[in-house]
Amino acid sequence: MSELKNDQELRREEELELLEQAGVNAYPYSFNKTHDAINILNNYKDEAPEEFASVAVAGRIMSIRRMGKASFFHISDQTGKIQVYLKKDELPEFYENLKLLDIGDIIGIEGYGFRTKTGEVSVHAKSVALLCKSLRSLPVVKEEIDEQGNKIVYDAFADKELRYRRRYVDLIVNPEVKKTFFKRSKIISFMRNYFEAQGWLEVETPILQPIYGGASARPFITHHNALDIPLYLRIADELYLKRLIVGGFEGVFEISKNFRNEGMDKTHNPEFTAMEIYVAYKDYNWMMEMTEDLISNLAFTINGTHEVEYDGHNISLQKPFRRAKMFDLFKEYTGLDLKGKNRVELIAAAKSINVEVEANASSMKILDEIFGAKVEHHLIQPTFVIDYPLEMSPLAKKHRNEDGLVERFELFVCGKELANAFSELNDPRDQRQRLEEQALNRAAGDEEAMILDEDFLYALEVGMPPTAGLGIGIDRLVMMLTGETSIRDVLFFPQMRPEKK
RNA sequence: GAUCCCGUAGCUCAGCCGGUAGAGCAUUUGACUUUUAAUCAAAGGGUCACAGGUUCGAAUCCUGUCGGGAUCACCA
Numbered sequence: 001m002s003e004l005k006n007d008q009e010l011r012r013e014e015e016l017e018l019l020e021q022a023g024v025n026a027y028p029y030s031f032n033k034t035h036d037a038i039n040i041l042n043n044y045k046d047e048a049p050e051e052f053a054s055v056a057v058a059g060r061i062m063s064i065r066r067m068g069k070a071s072f073f074h075i076s077d078q079t080g081k082i083q084v085y086l087k088k089d090e091l092p093e094f095y096e097n098l099k100l101l102d103i104g105d106i107i108g109i110e111g112y113g114f115r116t117k118t119g120e121v122s123v124h125a126k127s128v129a130l131l132c133k134s135l136r137s138l139p140v141v142k143e144e145i146d147e148q149g150n151k152i153v154y155d156a157f158a159d160k161e162l163r164y165r166r167r168y169v170d171l172i173v174n175p176e177v178k179k180t181f182f183k184r185s186k187i188i189s190f191m192r193n194y195f196e197a198q199g200w201l202e203v204e205t206p207i208l209q210p211i212y213g214g215a216s217a218r219p220f221i222t223h224h225n226a227l228d229i230p231l232y233l234r235i236a237d238e239l240y241l242k243r244l245i246v247g248g249f250e251g252v253f254e255i256s257k258n259f260r261n262e263g264m265d266k267t268h269n270p271e272f273t274a275m276e277i278y279v280a281y282k283d284y285n286w287m288m289e290m291t292e293d294l295i296s297n298l299a300f301t302i303n304g305t306h307e308v309e310y311d312g313h314n315i316s317l318q319k320p321f322r323r324a325k326m327f328d329l330f331k332e333y334t335g336l337d338l339k340g341k342n343r344v345e346l347i348a349a350a351k352s353i354n355v356e357v358e359a360n361a362s363s364m365k366i367l368d369e370i371f372g373a374k375v376e377h378h379l380i381q382p383t384f385v386i387d388y389p390l391e392m393s394p395l396a397k398k399h400r401n402e403d404g405l406v407e408r409f410e411l412f413v414c415g416k417e418l419a420n421a422f423s424e425l426n427d428p429r430d431q432r433q434r435l436e437e438q439a440l441n442r443a444a445g446d447e448e449a450m451i452l453d454e455d456f457l458y459a460l461e462v463g464m465p466p467t468a469g470l471g472i473g474i475d476r477l478v479m480m481l482t483g484e485t486s487i488r489d490v491l492f493f494p495q496m497r498p499e500k501k
Numbered sequence: 502g503a504u505c506c507c508g509u510a511g512c513u514c515a516g517c518c519g520g521u522a523g524a525g526c527a528u529u530u531g532a533c534u535u536u537u538a539a540u541c542a543a544a545g546g547g548u549c550a551c552a553g554g555u556u557c558g559a560a561u562c563c564u565g566u567c568g569g570g571a572u573c574a575c576c577a
Contacts, residue, residue: 008528070534117535139512140527142538155513161569262576
């Protein structure tokens with residue numbers, strides 16, 4: 001970054017030199033930490049202080065209050081903030097060096113737990129060790145607890161650009177950010193455990209793919225030098241996971257970073273995390289039950305309740321979720337029966353309810369537009385939208401009872417798509433035909449139509465058992481369970497345009 | 502890609518009907534051995550995002566560029 005240093009940074013370099021001249025190693029090798037801040041804060045008892053007669057804590061200095069011959073620092077570790085009390089009499093060698101410490105430095109304290117006159121559980125220092133001198137100044141955020149117990153934050157580090165570009169600083173000074181990412185980690189490990197408990201196998205499939213597929217999206221393209229071929233960063237892992245079902249695994253899942261070369265906004269980042277799972281001998285009805293069980297248990301485990309407040313809505317993730325056929329939803333929210341209508345009729349229908357569509361839009365596109373404009377935002381409580389038109393879903397199996405439809409569901413919560421699942425198409429003849437249609441669309445200029453993958457078709461010809469597949473957008477799920485409305489706030493390092501000098 | 506808003510000290514922000522840059526916190530010096538937005542006294546700190554233009558004079562007005570945010574479009 002900037003090579004120009006401000007007065008505070010110059011001062012820190014000077015302090016570092018002075019410390020080293022005083023014989024202090026500003027970057028030592030280890031510290032024997034025995035307690036987390038939260039452990040002392042939660043368990044210290046006035047009637048049994050001997051339980052914390054000897055503690056060693058470590059963390060970053062977040063505030064300093066020097067009072068002449070005694071000082072109070074707050075240090076922050078992974079679990080929270082704790083106050084330490086430092087007295088000149090008891091730190092004869094180090095007390096002078098305390099002047100050379102700053103907010104942002106990392107220190108280790110050995111001492112004992114006690115409660116101050118004003119009631120705060122703290123650590124009384126018997127020795128201090130500098131563990132890392134910080135050469136950059138941190139934003140100074142101050143907090144006050146008012147009489148009602150509400151936290152008031154002064155001078156918050158709020159600049160979104162800086163928070164995303166320097167997430168490490170954001171994590172240091174905005175502790176609630178850490179909470180979001182602890183939750184994210186718990187959500188993923190809950191899922192992993194849930195699937196593994198069923199005996200399903202976590203797998204890894206290629207990120208670099210010679211033919212991309214499994215979704216409709218534009219890819220990132222790269223190049224392999226030794227083979228001298230283009231490779232694509234995966235937009236989905238579906239076709240590889242299905243190959244593994246062909247290979248004889250009966251349940252496989254992958255938590256996968258996918259990459260799509262498209263716009264960025266509050267719910268889209270060019271790389272994002274999806275979870276896809278395929279289970280042999282099952283259909284989409286079974287998958288719906290599995291999905292609602294997974295999500296309602298997940299919500300309860302993460303938040304201790306099935307209720308979630310998101311974007312101003314109170315949502316209950318208690319199962320079972322509502323199930324609604326797509327064309328019934330059209331009827332419900334537009335009053336129109338769109339089933340079996342041809343393109344011309346659909347254009348007229350769209351016009352009649354003031355949905356704008358391009359003159360040359362396909363039937364699918366028109367249905368999609370109407371769904372987006374008139375239906376989606378009504379789906380606040382978790383809703384499985386089921387039975388989609390065949391043309392919208394080239395990898396889904398034809399509906400067992402209804403012509404022109406496939407066995408597919410998407411789960412909507414708060415008007416947003418969270419999951420997508422099918423009874424997977426395993427008839428190789430039908431699959432070939434549908435991918436050939438995609439190829440035609442592609443030739444006609446649809447950049448997002450799927451590419452025909454002969455090896456995938458070969459695998460289906462070898463034979464895939466009946467299979468149910470599900471994909472869940474992990475970032476959106478994390479957003480919902482943490483109440484964040486921007487995907488950037490659930491990614492450590494959201495994509496940003498590089499800074500130019 | 503379109504539209505609107507924003508960019509001033511390390512952080513949060515004020516100044517914007519043009520007249521040489523302000524506050525609080527942070528930093529430095531001094532006082533203070535249970536403070537907690539510690540307090541008290543003093544001091545230092547800025548290419549006002551960048552580049553042009555208008556003007557005697559621009560942080561302020563105009564144009565462009567860069568970066569960010571929001572909305573829309575695109576995107577399952």
